[in-house]
Amino acid sequence: MSRFGAGILNELPGLVRASATLLVADKRVVELHGLPFDTSHVLIDADERIKTLDTWRQVLDALVDNGLDRDAMLIAFGGGVILDLAGFAAATYLRGIRWIALPTTLLAMVDAAHGGKTGVDHPVAKNLIGAFHPPVEVLADTDVLKTLPERETRGGLAEVVKHAVIGAPDLLLRAGRDDPASFVAEAAQVKLEIVGRDLREQGERRHLNLGHTLGHAVERASRYALHHGEAVAIGLRAACRIAEGHCGFAESAAVNDALDRCGLPTRAEVGKDDVLQALRHDKKRRDKRLRWVLPLRVGQVDVFDDVPEALVVAALEEAVTSG
Amino acid sequence: MSRFGAGILNELPGLVRASATLLVADKRVVELHGLPFDTSHVLIDADERIKTLDTWRQVLDALVDNGLDRDAMLIAFGGGVILDLAGFAAATYLRGIRWIALPTTLLAMVDAAHGGKTGVDHPVAKNLIGAFHPPVEVLADTDVLKTLPERETRGGLAEVVKHAVIGAPDLLLRAGRDDPASFVAEAAQVKLEIVGRDLREQGERRHLNLGHTLGHAVERASRYALHHGEAVAIGLRAACRIAEGHCGFAESAAVNDALDRCGLPTRAEVGKDDVLQALRHDKKRRDKRLRWVLPLRVGQVDVFDDVPEALVVAALEEAVTSG
Numbered sequence: 001m002s003r004f005g006a007g008i009l010n011e012l013p014g015l016v017r018a019s020a021t022l023l024v025a026d027k028r029v030v031e032l033h034g035l036p037f038d039t040s041h042v043l044i045d046a047d048e049r050i051k052t053l054d055t056w057r058q059v060l061d062a063l064v065d066n067g068l069d070r071d072a073m074l075i076a077f078g079g080g081v082i083l084d085l086a087g088f089a090a091a092t093y094l095r096g097i098r099w100i101a102l103p104t105t106l107l108a109m110v111d112a113a114h115g116g117k118t119g120v121d122h123p124v125a126k127n128l129i130g131a132f133h134p135p136v137e138v139l140a141d142t143d144v145l146k147t148l149p150e151r152e153t154r155g156g157l158a159e160v161v162k163h164a165v166i167g168a169p170d171l172l173l174r175a176g177r178d179d180p181a182s183f184v185a186e187a188a189q190v191k192l193e194i195v196g197r198d199l200r201e202q203g204e205r206r207h208l209n210l211g212h213t214l215g216h217a218v219e220r221a222s223r224y225a226l227h228h229g230e231a232v233a234i235g236l237r238a239a240c241r242i243a244e245g246h247c248g249f250a251e252s253a254a255v256n257d258a259l260d261r262c263g264l265p266t267r268a269e270v271g272k273d274d275v276l277q278a279l280r281h282d283k284k285r286r287d288k289r290l291r292w293v294l295p296l297r298v299g300q301v302d303v304f305d306d307v308p309e310a311l312v313v314a315a316l317e318e319a320v321t322s323g
Numbered sequence: 324m325s326r327f328g329a330g331i332l333n334e335l336p337g338l339v340r341a342s343a344t345l346l347v348a349d350k351r352v353v354e355l356h357g358l359p360f361d362t363s364h365v366l367i368d369a370d371e372r373i374k375t376l377d378t379w380r381q382v383l384d385a386l387v388d389n390g391l392d393r394d395a396m397l398i399a400f401g402g403g404v405i406l407d408l409a410g411f412a413a414a415t416y417l418r419g420i421r422w423i424a425l426p427t428t429l430l431a432m433v434d435a436a437h438g439g440k441t442g443v444d445h446p447v448a449k450n451l452i453g454a455f456h457p458p459v460e461v462l463a464d465t466d467v468l469k470t471l472p473e474r475e476t477r478g479g480l481a482e483v484v485k486h487a488v489i490g491a492p493d494l495l496l497r498a499g500r501d502d503p504a505s506f507v508a509e510a511a512q513v514k515l516e517i518v519g520r521d522l523r524e525q526g527e528r529r530h531l532n533l534g535h536t537l538g539h540a541v542e543r544a545s546r547y548a549l550h551h552g553e554a555v556a557i558g559l560r561a562a563c564r565i566a567e568g569h570c571g572f573a574e575s576a577a578v579n580d581a582l583d584r585c586g587l588p589t590r591a592e593v594g595k596d597d598v599l600q601a602l603r604h605d606k607k608r609r610d611k612r613l614r615w616v617l618p619l620r621v622g623q624v625d626v627f628d629d630v631p632e633a634l635v636v637a638a639l640e641e642a643v644t645s646g
Contacts, residue, residue, distance in 0.1 A: 053376075053380065057376065060445070060451075060452060064445060064447055064448075064451065091454060092415070092442075092452050092453060092454055093451070093452065094451065094453075095440065095441075095442060095450075095453045095454055095455050096454060096455065096523075117418060118418075119415075119418060122383070122387060124387050125387075127418075128383075128387065128416070128417065129383060129415050129416065130415060130417075130418045131414065131415055131418055131419060131454060132418050132419065200419075
C-alpha cells in the first residue's frame, strides 16, 4: 500500500510485522532526520555510483550477518538509488523477502518507490541487473521534503510534469507554483494506476517512459553530470516537439512553461553525436525500432514506432548546445 | 511446460521464439552430447563450487556482451548447479528474461529443473541468494541419462524415492529395479503438482523437504564430500525412523530396501556434533522451531514442529558413524 502525508513515518512501527528487520538508509538522510525505526542498519553514502553489485553484496552480507529469515523485513530509507539497491537485495535474499520503501526525495515519492522495479547498474548500462519486487508498503513522508536540496526538488518536479502530461492535466498548472507536498500523492497516483494494470511493462507501463528515450540518452551523453530529472525535462521538451510534427500535439508551450517554472533546463551541454550514439544503444537493447512515447494532448500519450529520423534530429538540435 | 522422453531435445529449435539466445552449458555435457542449439554459449566447468556470485556475474556479462534484449531467451544445459545458476542470471538480467531448462542429470530431471527455484551460494550457506523464476520450458531428454556417471544416477534415485514416499507409492518398487528413463516423468510429476499449487513455499511445497532437514545438515557436516542425493538418502532413512516413533510410520523397511537397492548409503562418515550444529543453523534461518517433514505412510507426509529432541538424536546415532 502507498501512504502519503506529513508525519506518515510515525505509522511505520505499527506496519512492521516481521521476525526481524534490517534498515538500509542514506547516511545523509539519517543525519538530518534520524533513524525512522530502531533496528540494525546499514548506512550508505548514496550517489548513483554506489548502485553497484558490490554495494548490493554489502547489503546481502548484512542480512546474513543479522541472521534474517524468510519472515524478516528490509526497510529502505532514501532516494531512488537506495530504494533500487535495497529492493534488489530484498528480491534476491532467500529468494525474496518483504520490504518497505520510505522514499525521501520528491522523485522517489512520485516515481521510483512505486512499481516494483529494483536493481543495480552494470558497467555498460544502468539498471541492467534487477528484478520486479514491489515493496509491501510505501510511506512517503512529505515533512522530509523540507530539507531536500533545491536541485533534487527540481529533478522531482520533472517527473511530476511527466505524470501531468501522461494522465493528470491539472498538475501541469500546479508544478512549480504550489508546495510539492500538496500534490505528491496525486502525482504518484498516475504511476500507481498504470503499474497496477501492467507491472511487468508488457504494454501500458511503457507510457511512463515519456521523455525518457531522449532523456536517458542525454543523461548518458553528459556522463551523468545532468541529474536524471534534468535529463527527463530535456527529453520531455523534445518529445513534445516531436509530437507536434508527428501527431499534431498542440500544447508544447504549456509543458515548456511548466518546466521553465520548475527551473528545469532547456538544453544539455552535450554533443549531438554522443546523444545519437546513446539512442542507438537504447535501440539495440529493446528491439530493432526505437519506440517513442508521445503526447497526443496533455493527459493522453501513445507509443509510436514510426517516428521519422528527421523529426528526432530536429528535436535533438533544439535539445543540445553543440552539434 | 515440462516434456520428457528419448530424443526430446530435437524439439528445442521449434520451441525457441526469441529475439536472440544464449546457451549456458556444462562443459563436460557438451563434450559428450554436443550443443543442443546452435547459438552463442558459455561453457562452465560445473561443480557445486562454481555456483557463486562470480560465475553468475560471468553469465550476466555474456548476456550483455551478446546484446540480448528483453525478448531474448537463455537456455541452460546441465545438472542442477548449471540450472540454478543460469536460471538466476535469467531472473536478474533486465529484471527477468525467459529461460529454458535442459536438465541432464536424473536429479535435475526429477527435481531441480522444476519449480522455479534459482540462485547461487553465499559463503555462509547454500542457495542463500536467489529468486523464484520458473523456466518457460523444461525438456528432459532421457537419452542423455545413458552417459550419466553411476554415482550421479544413484543421487537422482534418492530424490525419486523421496517423491515416491511423498506421493507416488508405486515408484518405491521401481526405483533401483527399472531403467530410470521409464519413470522420470512420473517422478517429476509429484513435484510439478505440488509446486503448481504452491510455488513460493507457503505451505504444501514444504513436503518436498522430506529427508532434507537432516540431509542438508549431513551434507554440510561432510563438507560436501557426500553428494546431495547421498545425503538425502541418509536424511530419508532418518525421517522414517523419527516418523516410526512420532507418528506411527510402519513402512521404514520398504523405504530402506528401495534406498539399498539404489546403492545409496546408510550412514555418513561425519561427527554427530557437527550435524547437530548444522541443524541448529537451519533452525536459526527458518524460525525458532525446527520443522520436520515426516511420512505417515508411503504416499502421504505431513509437517511437524513438535518432534522431541530425543527422537532426533536417536535417529542421528543411526545416521552417522561417529559420536
